[in-house]
Each structure stands twice: as structure tokens, then as C-alpha cells.
Amino acid sequence: MKWEGNRESDNVEDRRGSGGGFGGRSIGIGTIVIALLGSYFFGVSPTTIINLLSGGGGQITQQEAQRPPADDQTAKFVATVLADTEDTWGPIFRESGATYVRPKLVLFSGQTPTACGTGDTAAGPFYCPGDQKVYIDLEFFQTMRDRFRVSSNFAQAYVIAHEVGHHVQHISGIMDKVEQAKRGGSQKQANALSVKVELQADCFAGVWAYHANQARSILEEGDVESALKAASAIGDDTLQKQAQGHVVPDSFTHGTSAQRVNWFQRGIQGGDLNSCNTFAARQL
Structure with missing residues (x-):
């Protein structure tokens, strides 16, 4: 991917190392995996498990926002x-007569x-509609x-781009409609709606890639294949097979590997938002 020398956003908050992480020992990838598995099988919060394994008390202190160091290449x-x-x-957004409200992106470590x-x-990268911010611990890479x-x-x-896709859903009113639809329904129905939300965010990520490449020629050989590999690796069916040896479709919240690949491809092939309507699709 060609990115060096392109514009950097000012909407990045760096909370790493500012006292808001776990108390006690540092945590590694192994601890995170254990926390995720424990959360999946026993219904225990990943935060609780990590606190126990790392010796922390789970106390979080308020963190001050700051800009990332100029020499931090990953942050750049x-x-x-x-x-x-x-x-x-x-x-x-301007083409449709609307204004795009830019989200903040927060870099953090631990909690x-x-x-x-x-x-x-342990939760991985996520978007919070309450503060319109994308959160990511760079250890996820x-x-x-x-x-x-x-x-x-x-x-x-x-x-x-997937997490920013959730921001697009939020400011477009899609998330509010989904939350309303979930009320009064079963867990199975709520999960099915969550899958459609996630697959649409994958499609929106593809839309971004299409338009970014058209405008700035960011794609290099093998880039699309690598993104498809990433989408496939984090499908619900793939992750459940790794964790427990079998899948439970009714519990899916993000979609299968094939579905995630399919919807990302839909977005990147033509950059058309209309192709991303997972809620109207007869088959995901």
C-alpha cells in the first residue's frame, strides 16, 4: 500500500503510556487470547480475566489526549x-447533500x-457511537x-476502514434504526442484525478502498488479497472452529469468513454505496 508522504489526520489521540492501562504486570498476546476464550466459554468479561492474570486491580485512571510522537511510524x-x-x-457525503463529521481515533494500551x-x-479495535471515536491498541497488528x-x-x-464504516453507519442513522429493531426481539434476531451491521461495515471499507485508489493510487500488487485474507481470518465460523472445534450459526455476530470476503469485495469492486445494503439483501 502506498501511503508514505500522504496527509496525516489531526484527529488522532494518543493515550498510550499515560496511566490509563492495567495495574500490575504487563500483558501479552497469550494473555489476550486466554481472556477471549474465557469470555467466550464462561461468559466472564475479558477485562476481569486480564486483571487476574496480570495482577491488576482493574482501576482505570483518566487519560490525557496527546499527539503521537513524530517518529512513531505505525502511528503515522x-x-x-x-x-x-x-x-x-x-x-x-457532500454529493448527497450531507456533511461528514470526522471521527476521532484513539491509540491506547491495555484499557x-x-x-x-x-x-x-482484548476486545480488539472498536467504534464507540457515544463519543464517535475509533479505539485501537496497535498491538492488534x-x-x-x-x-x-x-x-x-x-x-x-x-x-x-471497517471501524470508520461503523462511524458512517452511526452518523447516517443506520445504527439507531438497528438498535430500535433489536428491542423486543430475541437474541437470535439481535445477532442476525449485528451480522448485517458488520458486513455492511466491511462493504463500506471496500467503498473507501475503491475511491481512495481512484483518487490517490494507494493499491499495490497483493494488497486486495491481503485484505481478503484478513476478512476471512476473522469470520465467526473460522474463529469458532479454532476455539471450540465447531460452529454455532445462531451465535454469529460478524458473519462467516465467506460473507465478510463477499461484502468487502462488493464495496471495492465499484465503490457504490447502494451495493452495501445488507439489510435488503435476500442472501448474505
Whole structure:
């Protein structure tokens, strides 16, 4: 992916090392995996498990926002990708007579306070509609390399663009409609709606990639394949097979590997938002 020298966003908050992480020992990828498995099988919060394994008390202190260090290449990359999403979604919203409200992106380590509750590394990158911020612990990129064997810059950019896709859903009113639809329904119905939300965010990530490449020629050979590999690696069916040896479709919340690949491809093939309506699709 060609990104060096492109514009960096000013909407990045760096909370790493500012006292808002776990107390006690540091945590590693192994601890995170154990926390995720424990959460899945026993219904225990990943935060609780990590606190026990790391010797921390689970106390979170307020963190001060600051700019990332100028020599932090990974942070520069993230800021550049965020800027690229801004430069893509701004014109798309203007064409429809709307204004794109740019989200903040927060870099953190361990834990951080959010408007959606305590965010932690074990949850992976996430978007909080309450404060319109994308949260990411950059250690997740190492997890992608170690666990999923995905290491390209564009695959990492896909992860960021997916979370920004949730922001697009939020400011477009899609998330509010989904939450209303979930009320009074069963857990199975709520999960099915969550799958449609996630697959649409994958499609929106593809829309970003299409328009960014048209405008700034960011794609290099192998980039799309790496993003598809990342999408496949984090499908519900793949993750459940790894964790328990079988799948439970009714519990899916993000979609299968094939579905995630399919919807990302829909977005990147033509950059058409109309192709991303997962809620009207007869088959996902």
C-alpha cells in the first residue's frame, strides 16, 4: 500500500503510556487470547480475566489526549489511513447533500475509558457511537501477524476502514434504526442484525478502498488479497472452529469468513454505496 508522504489526520489521540492501562504486570498476546476464550466459554468479561492474570486491580485512571510522537511510524500510518478515510467520505457525503463529521481515533494500551464503558485490548479495535471515536491498541497488528498470518499495511488499513464504516453507519442513522429493531426481539434476531451491521461495515471499507485508489493510487500488487485474507481470518465460523472445534450459526455476530470476503469485495469492486445494503439483501 502506498501511503508514505500522504496527509496525516489531526484527529488522532494518543493515550498510550499515560496511566490509563492495567495495574500490575504487563500483558501479552497469550494473555489476550486466554481472556477471549474465557469470555467466550464462561461468559466472564475479558477485562476481569486480564486483571487476574496480570495482577491488576482493574482501576482505570483518566487519560490525557496527546499527539503521537513524530517518529512513531505505525502511528503515522494510522493517522494517514484515517486522513484517507476523511478525504473519501467527505465528498461522498457532500454529493448527497450531507456533511461528514470526522471521527476521532484513539491509540491506547491495555484499557481506556470510553463513552461506551471501559475499552480493553482484548476486545480488539472498536467504534464507540457515544463519543464517535475509533479505539485501537496497535498491538492488534501484531496479533494479526502472529495469529492470522496477515501482515500487509493494506490489511491493517482495512481494519481501520471497517471501524470508520461503523462511524458512517452511526452518523447516517443506520445504527439507531438497528438498535430500535433489536428491542423486543430475541437474541437470535439481535445477532442476525449485528451480522448485517458488520458486513455492511466491511462493504463500506471496500467503498473507501475503491475511491481512495481512484483518487490517490494507494493499491499495490497483493494488497486486495491481503485484505481478503484478513476478512476471512476473522469470520465467526473460522474463529469458532479454532476455539471450540465447531460452529454455532445462531451465535454469529460478524458473519462467516465467506460473507465478510463477499461484502468487502462488493464495496471495492465499484465503490457504490447502494451495493452495501445488507439489510435488503435476500442472501448474505
